[in-house]
Amino acid sequence: GENVEQHPSTLSVQEGDSAVIKCTYSDSASNYFPWYKQELGKRPQLIIDIRSNVGEKKDQRIAVTLNKTAKHFSLHITETQPEDSAVYFCAASRGNAGNMLTFGGGTRLMVKP
Amino acid sequence: NAGVTQTPKFQVLKTGQSMTLQCAQDMNHEYMSWYRQDPGMGLRLIHYSVGAGITDQGEVPNGYNVSRSTTEDFPLRLLSAAPSQTSVYFCASRTGTLSTYEQYFGPGTRLTVT
Numbered sequence: 001g002e003n004v005e006q007h008p009s010t011l012s013v014q015e016g017d018s019a020v021i022k023c024t025y026s027d028s029a030s031n032y033f034p035w036y037k038q039e040l041g042k043r044p045q046l047i048i049d050i051r052s053n054v055g056e057k058k059d060q061r062i063a064v065t066l067n068k069t070a071k072h073f074s075l076h077i078t079e080t081q082p083e084d085s086a087v088y089f090c091a092a093s094r095g096n097a098g099n100m101l102t103f104g105g106g107t108r109l110m111v112k113p
Numbered sequence: 114n115a116g117v118t119q120t121p122k123f124q125v126l127k128t129g130q131s132m133t134l135q136c137a138q139d140m141n142h143e144y145m146s147w148y149r150q151d152p153g154m155g156l157r158l159i160h161y162s163v164g165a166g167i168t169d170q171g172e173v174p175n176g177y178n179v180s181r182s183t184t185e186d187f188p189l190r191l192l193s194a195a196p197s198q199t200s201v202y203f204c205a206s207r208t209g210t211l212s213t214y215e216q217y218f219g220p221g222t223r224l225t226v227t
Binding site for chain 2: 001004006032034042043044045046049051089091093095096100101102103104105106
């Protein structure tokens with residue numbers, strides 16, 4: 001089955017700096033890579049996703065890049081703000097084969113004002 | 114639309130008790146799933162369904178049963194609760210079309226087994 005590894009497990013940045021979180025996956029058939037933000041006690045919220053036919057996607061301060069050959073993808077947050085502080089999860093799935101998301105272990109991002 | 118709803122929000126069980134976690138969605142989504150999230154970890158897939166009458170096992174199915182008699186509902190049954198099943202349980206759904214793979218998560222059920 002799929003295995004997703006995520007690094008780092010914790011990340012502390014100064015407000016205004018950039019943050020980068022990296023994930024690797026093992027199943028070459030995976031074609032859908034979402035990123036979720038989870039605040040304490042809340043459900044995961046999708047912040048951006050990318051399909052395998054695209055190498056990069058951007059939405060305002062958030063971007064995701066995908067390298068299919070190396071089987072890794074990354075989340076980039078620019079101009080970080082204190083409200084970006086949360087736990088971020090990457091995930092991978094065969095999007096056209098049901099609902100089977102495999103999650104990474106999470107990154108706790110702390111943005112210091 | 115209410116989206117994905119889950120009941121109860123909190124539950125405490127004694128070892129050996131059984132219970133059903135409820136999940137419903139009003140978006141006419143074909144795909145539904147159950148995940149568990151242990152403290153400090155990512156979500157792990159328990160069971161999933163690609164349509165009414167069709168279910169399959171995920172990564173951690175032992176100790177849980179599911180059924181999908183309608184498109185809207187996907188209950189998760191704990192057969193004989195164990196302390197290892199203390200976790201937060203999330204239900205999720207998505208459309209079966211290929212236009213989007215986005216999953217919608219319910220608010221979660223926090224389960225403690227003593």
